[in-house]
Amino acid sequence: MVFEPKILGFLCNWCSYAGADLAGVSRIQYPTNVRVIRVMCSGRVDPVFIAEAFINGIDGVLVLGCHLGDCHYISGNYEAELKIKMLTKSLSMIGFSDRIRLDWVSAAEGNRFAQIVSEFTEHIRSLGPSPIKNKKSKKEIIDNLNAVKFALYDKRLRALVARQRELTTEGNVYGEIINPQEFNEILDNAIENEIIRHKILEKIKNKGKSVPDIANEINVEPHKVLKHIVTLRARGLVDVDQINEEIPTFISIKEV
Amino acid sequence: MSNDEIRIGVFICHCGSNIGGVLDISKLTEYAKVLPNVVYTAGNLYTCSEVGLTEIREKIKEHNLNRVIVASCSPRTHEPLFRATCQEAGLNPYLFEMVNIRDQDSWVHMKEPEKGTEKAKDLIRMGVYKASLLEPLEKVQVDVIPSAIVIGGGIAGMNAALNLANQKFNVSIIEKQSELGGLLRFLNKVFPTNEDASNLLEIRNLVENHEKIRVFTSASIEQVEGFVGNYKVILNQNKNAIQLEAGIIIVATGANPLSPEGYYEYNGKNVISQLELESLLKNNKLNANNIIMIQCVGCRNEERKYCSNICCMTALKNAMLIKEQIPNAEISVLFRDIQTKGTIYEEYYRKAREMGILFIKYLLKKPPVIKNDKIEVYNEFLNQIIGVPYDLVVLSMPLIANDDSDQLAKLLKVPLEENNFFLEAHVKLRPVDFATDGIFVCGSAHWPADISECISQSNAAASRATTILSKDVLEVEGSTAEVNVDLCVGCEACIKICPYSAISKDEQTDTVIVNRVVCKGCGVCGASCPQNAIIIHHFTSDQILAEIVTYGGGD
Numbered sequence: 001m002v003f004e005p006k007i008l009g010f011l012c013n014w015c016s017y018a019g020a021d022l023a024g025v026s027r028i029q030y031p032t033n034v035r036v037i038r039v040m041c042s043g044r045v046d047p048v049f050i051a052e053a054f055i056n057g058i059d060g061v062l063v064l065g066c067h068l069g070d071c072h073y074i075s076g077n078y079e080a081e082l083k084i085k086m087l088t089k090s091l092s093m094i095g096f097s098d099r100i101r102l103d104w105v106s107a108a109e110g111n112r113f114a115q116i117v118s119e120f121t122e123h124i125r126s127l128g129p130s131p132i133k134n135k136k137s138k139k140e141i142i143d144n145l146n147a148v149k150f151a152l153y154d155k156r157l158r159a160l161v162a163r164q165r166e167l168t169t170e171g172n173v174y175g176e177i178i179n180p181q182e183f184n185e186i187l188d189n190a191i192e193n194e195i196i197r198h199k200i201l202e203k204i205k206n207k208g209k210s211v212p213d214i215a216n217e218i219n220v221e222p223h224k225v226l227k228h229i230v231t232l233r234a235r236g237l238v239d240v241d242q243i244n245e246e247i248p249t250f251i252s253i254k255e256v
Numbered sequence: 257m258s259n260d261e262i263r264i265g266v267f268i269c270h271c272g273s274n275i276g277g278v279l280d281i282s283k284l285t286e287y288a289k290v291l292p293n294v295v296y297t298a299g300n301l302y303t304c305s306e307v308g309l310t311e312i313r314e315k316i317k318e319h320n321l322n323r324v325i326v327a328s329c330s331p332r333t334h335e336p337l338f339r340a341t342c343q344e345a346g347l348n349p350y351l352f353e354m355v356n357i358r359d360q361d362s363w364v365h366m367k368e369p370e371k372g373t374e375k376a377k378d379l380i381r382m383g384v385y386k387a388s389l390l391e392p393l394e395k396v397q398v399d400v401i402p403s404a405i406v407i408g409g410g411i412a413g414m415n416a417a418l419n420l421a422n423q424k425f426n427v428s429i430i431e432k433q434s435e436l437g438g439l440l441r442f443l444n445k446v447f448p449t450n451e452d453a454s455n456l457l458e459i460r461n462l463v464e465n466h467e468k469i470r471v472f473t474s475a476s477i478e479q480v481e482g483f484v485g486n487y488k489v490i491l492n493q494n495k496n497a498i499q500l501e502a503g504i505i506i507v508a509t510g511a512n513p514l515s516p517e518g519y520y521e522y523n524g525k526n527v528i529s530q531l532e533l534e535s536l537l538k539n540n541k542l543n544a545n546n547i548i549m550i551q552c553v554g555c556r557n558e559e560r561k562y563c564s565n566i567c568c569m570t571a572l573k574n575a576m577l578i579k580e581q582i583p584n585a586e587i588s589v590l591f592r593d594i595q596t597k598g599t600i601y602e603e604y605y606r607k608a609r610e611m612g613i614l615f616i617k618y619l620l621k622k623p624p625v626i627k628n629d630k631i632e633v634y635n636e637f638l639n640q641i642i643g644v645p646y647d648l649v650v651l652s653m654p655l656i657a658n659d660d661s662d663q664l665a666k667l668l669k670v671p672l673e674e675n676n677f678f679l680e681a682h683v684k685l686r687p688v689d690f691a692t693d694g695i696f697v698c699g700s701a702h703w704p705a706d707i708s709e710c711i712s713q714s715n716a717a718a719s720r721a722t723t724i725l726s727k728d729v730l731e732v733e734g735s736t737a738e739v740n741v742d743l744c745v746g747c748e749a750c751i752k753i754c755p756y757s758a759i760s761k762d763e764q765t766d767t768v769i770v771n772r773v774v775c776k777g778c779g780v781c782g783a784s785c786p787q788n789a790i791i792i793h794h795f796t797s798d799q800i801l802a803e804i805v806t807y808g809g810g811d
Contacts (some may be wrong), residue, residue, distance in 0.1 A: 008807060021330045032371040035378050035807050036360055038331065039795055040735075044779030056808025073679065073778035074691050074755040083783065084415055098558030114364070131545070155786035162749035170752075219622040 005059035005124040007034045009117070012042045014072035015106050016064035024108030030114040034062065041065070042102075043076030047087040051149035052098060054091075055142060057132055060099045060124035062116070065115040067104040077104065079163065088163050090151065090191050094144035096131065099124065147198035157194050160187055196220055197228045201227070201237060201252045208241025208249035262388050265321040266295040266380065267312060269303035269328030271358055276301075278362035280373045284327070287377050291384045294321055303328050309341045323387040327355035327380050348392035350494045350734060352792055355383040378807055385802040393734030393793055396772050400485035402725050405430065405502040407477065407664070410438020411456065412699025412710040413508030414463045419718035421468035425725050430491060431462065431473045432660075435802040437461050438510050439700075442531055444538040446707055447573040448604045457706065472498065478506075480667045483732050483774045484694030504694045504721040507678055508714060509664065511655035511700035514560075516741050519553050520651055521626045527649040530567065533574055536764035544585070547578060548631050550624060551591040558618060564654030565704040568595045570606055570767060571652050573646035588614040588644050590624050590633055611790055615798055616642065655704035669757035677703050688717040691755045693774065695722050735794035736775035737782055741767045743789035750781035 011017040017038050023030065039045060042065025050061050063084055065077040084102040091097045101120050105113045132141045151157055164183060169175040178186075197219045203209060211229065215222040227251055232238040241251035268287040270276030281299045296319045296415045300308040303326050309639065315321060326338050331354040339349035357376040365372035381501055402425055408419045409431030426446065429436070431638040437460055443453035457698040463469055475493040487505055491498040516522040516529040524532065530549070536542045549571045555564050568591070575587045596605040611614065616633055630643040635736045657676035665672045670690045671679040681689040688696050697767045698713035699705050705713060724730065737758075740810035751759045751768060758774035759781060761767075770781075770790075782792040 007809070008804065017330075018332060020333060020355075021359040024330075024361075024363035027363055027366065029367060030364055032365045032368055032375045034381065036356070036798060037382070037803050038356075039779065039800070040776075041778040041780055044783050044792065044795060046783040046797060048797075049804060052801055053804045053808060056805050058804070058808045070682075073776060075753075076755075076778050076780045079753060079784060121388050141793065155787065156783065158788075159747065159749060159786035162753060162786055166749075166752045219485065 003125055003129060005033055005121060005129070006057065007060045007062060007117075007121060007124060008053050008058050009034045009062040009064065010039055010042065010045045011036050012040050012044075012065045012072070012077075015066035015070065015104070016042070016106035016113065018080055018112040019105040019109045022161045023109065023114045024110075026110045028054065028110055030077055030117045031123075031223075033121045034117050041071070041073045041076035042080035042085075043071075043078075045075065045080060045083065047083050047090075047152045048149055050087055050153055051145055054096065054099070054130065054132070054147065055145045057130060059127075059130045060101075062120045063100070063102045064113070064116070065102075067106055069183075070104075070106065076163075082161055082164050083109045086157065086191065087152070088194065089188065090148050090157075090195060093192060093195050094141075094148060096141065096145065096148075099130070102184060111180075144199065147195055150198040150201070151191070151194035154194055155200070157190055159191055178225040186226045193228070196224070197232055200225065200228055200232065204238070204250055204252045205239075208251040210244075210247050210249045212247075259776050262289075262293040262323060263319060263321050264293045264296075264323040264325060264384060264387055265312075265315050265319060266291075266294055266325045266327065266384065267303050268297070268299045268380070269308070269326065269358075270299060270301050271328060272302065273361075275328065275358050275362040278366055278372055279357060279376050280369070281463055283373055284357075284376055284380060288380050290325075293388050293467070294384060296321060304334055308398055309337075311504070312318070312341050313345040314336070316342065316347055316404045322351060323354045323390060325355060325383050325387050326352070327376065327383065328358050330354075330360070346495065350393040351389055351390050353383050353390060354405040355379050381806055382803040383561075385806040386799045389796070389799045389802055391793070391796075393699070395734045396736075398485050398730050398732070398773050400501040400724060400730055401487075401501050401655075403427065404500045404504050404506065404507075404721055404725065405487065405500055406506045406508055407475070408438070408508035408510055408699070408701065409433075409436035409463075409700060410508060410510040410710070411440050411459070411707055412510065412705070412714040413438070413506070414459050414700075415711055416506050416508055416698055416714035416718045416721075417469055418463055418466065420721060420725070421466045423718075423722060424468065425722070426468050426470075426684050428470045428472060428502070430489075431471065432476050433473040434474050436463060436471060436473065439512075440707070442534060444534045445573065447569045448600050449797065450573065452620075460811070477664065477667055480669075483771055484692075484724060487694065500586060503666065503725050504696065505689075506714075506717050506721060507664070507668070507695065507697045507701050508699045508717075509658055509701040511677070511704055512658055513654045514554050514656045515557060516553070516651050516653050518693070519653075520550060520624070520649065522651060527626065527651065528649060530574065530591055530650055530652045531571055533650045537574065537577060540685070542566045542578065542581070542648075545582065546644075546646045547575075547585060547587045547648045547650065548644055548646045549575065549587070549589045549650045549652060551589065551594075551652045552620075553651045553653055555747045556592065560654060560656070560675065562654075562703065563595060565595070566706045567652040567654060569601060569604065569706065572596070572608045572613075576608050576611060577602075579611045579613060582635050586614075586645075587612075590616050590618050590631070592618060592620060597642065616644070620759060655700055658701075661701070668692070668695055670697075671787065673762075677701065688713055688720055692757055694724055723757055730773070732773050733777055735777045735792075736772045737770045737777065737779065738772075738791045738793060739770055740789045741765060741788045742793060744768055745787055747786060750785055753781055753784050 043227040071077040215225045285297045345348045406413045479490040493659045622634040673679040681691045696717040698717040699710040746766040779792040782790040
């Protein structure tokens with residue numbers, strides 16, 4: 001039997017949703033796999049929504065907005081672009097990527113909408129079902145996706161992305177403009193750190209574990225894990241659980 | 257029955273055979289019946305017909321429905337109708353949810369009816385889960401102050417003011433100079449009619465004597481507060497603070513010519529600017545036979561990339577006026593490109609050439625050089641330097657944004673483009689609007705505009721303004737953003753993101769507040785807030801997540 005992927009589409013009200021309606025009016029046939037959630041602007045799509053979609057077994061997510069420069073809300077699609085870029089980077093760090101497509105469809109592009117849906121459905125079909133449907137790897141992947149989700153909820157990554165356009169064009173309160181390349185390095189670094197931190201938190205949610213054990217489970221070098229544990233302790237998210245033969249174990253102490 | 261019990265009614269439309277001919281409606285109604293909180297389901301032949309709408313109204317009452325879902329066509333076309341129907345039956349219109357099973361299902365899956373029906377099931381279920389979390393919302397109403405403020409008393413500002421005043425709206429013109437008229441005051445004759453600029457300036461009398469217009473000269477703007485329909489502006493006129501109130505603001509601050517100082521041996525004597533030439537011609541003091549005009553001085557280069565739009569026509573006009581006065585004068589125009597758009601301007605250019613005015617092209621990287629008795633200019637076609645004798649050189653200086661445009665933009669919270677001209681909401685679709693409702697732009701404040709462009713733009717701005725001023729009350733959407741002040745830490749990230757300046761800082765609480773009248777409900781702030789402190793009504797995270805979870809988990 002052919003694999004029928006479950007695809008979720010976020011469509012902005014003004015361009016891409018109208019484009020999808022036009023495909024209907026023009027009776028352009030396309031695969032039945034997409035379920036649409038209408039939002040007013042593609043910039044409304046919180047990356048957390050997409051992480052949640054993957055956790056819930058959705059195989060692919062489409063985010064469609066107005067063409068750049070044509071956003072009904074002037075700049076919302078630029079914000080969408082930054083968010084999805086950040087999300088894609090985050091997901092690639094847990095080896096879960098290539099299941100999102102961000103694209104632009106105008107209200108006049110019924111054909112283009114149908115074409116994007118067809119291509120994306122075919123693409124997801126060729127990738128096969130989401131790895132969380134694989135019983136063996138399910139727990140590991142859900143843990144990782146949860147780590148990403150909580151990193152996306154966390155104020156650090158959100159603040160960086162929210163300020164990205166401001167910091168790279170207008171500058172900070174001192175008027176210093178950060179060049180985009182430098183900003184990307186900062187962002188990449190923050191993504192990596194936050195995901196590792198939330199991976200650690202996932203692993204010690206219910207049970208105290210030692211640094212070497214955590215390092216082994218999440219496949220990160222022990223000295224890095226220790227550094228993150230120190231940071232998380234300073235944030236009041238982790239504490240020493242117990243000390244066995246001089247080796248401390250750590251446990252998560254607060255819901256993030 | 258408790259008050260907070262959710263009772264959903266689902267109406268599934270056949271749309272004749274449009275939906276019913278493809279999807280299995282009876283299967284869908286059976287399916288919807290057992291979804292959580294659904295207490296009533298029905299299939300209708302046409303839900304949007306009077307019969308269908310009556311049924312919705314009746315069933316709301318009969319079954320105490322407090323949520324209504326219609327699964328039919330697109331909310332883009334039919335949501336207003338169904339919302340109004342709910343309202344007629346006493347249900348808050350925001351407790352209505354629409355599911356699109358025609359435009360995005362039956363019409364696009366005509367050959368796969370079974371899969372299409374499965375898709376419709378998912379969509380209806382997602383709609384039911386969202387509907388359970390819908391909240392009643394109220395539209396916001398604001399009174400409109402039926403008067404206007406026009407900033408700038410040049411030709412654009414005066415014309416906009418006159419246009420509005422003739423429609424019986426009170427208008428205040430704020431001019432920073434001591435008299436009205438703007439740059440027009442310094443011109444001799446205007447293209448393409450070659451009539452006296454003073455004829456056009458007669459509009460000043462109309463403006464100054466109009467009973468609906470108040471003119472504030474030598475006045476500057478100190479403070480701007482408020483929002484569409486309700487602006488409060490504080491002026492400083494001779495150190496007196498004057499407070500004005502208005503429903504809309506038109507920005508018509510114009511532009512100024514770049515100073516010729518430091519360009520091409522400018523000395524104000526035999527190397528002068530085009531504006532100084534206007535004055536010589538006006539006062540009949542021109543005394544020269546060999547005249548050379550240099551175009552694009554200080555613009556269309558790395559520093560100032562734009563074209564100043566008016567200089568080609570101005571040079572043509574003055575060259576022709578001189579030629580008419582002194583028929584044997586030798587006039588050369590050194591140009592990079594000549595811009596004479598449309599029918600009349602191109603005709604004007606042809607006429608200039610027929611009159612014997614010489615046009616010599618030069619290159620940006622090899623500009624003309626002024627020597628004692630001649631100008632040397634490299635000509636690409638001849639691949640050699642040509643020497644042209646002169647006794648007067650005229651520099652065409654571009655119009656540049658006013659020094660204080662930055663300051664005004666900050667007061668009005670509207671954007672500027674890279675050259676400090678005011679930036680409209682959309683270059684093609686909303687050329688005289690700002691993104692901020694109730695503020696408009698016209699004339700050279702936007703980019704260098706000639707008089708006819710100033711007139712059309714100012715009429716356009718006045719016309720756009722009346723779409724607001726003609727209303728007693730503005731009603732705005734209820735689905736806007738709201739800040740949860742308990743979570744907000746006042747980081748202000750959202751303030752910069754909001755293109756409508758709808759969010760501001762409340763200094764007392766150190767949190768931000770959303771002006772619901774200005775907010776358009778796009779939701780970008782909510783998706784960006786580091787603290788997750790912004791609720792996007794009608795598209796809340798909970799509502800969207802409910803749709804996602806039920807789709808994902810609904811195997």
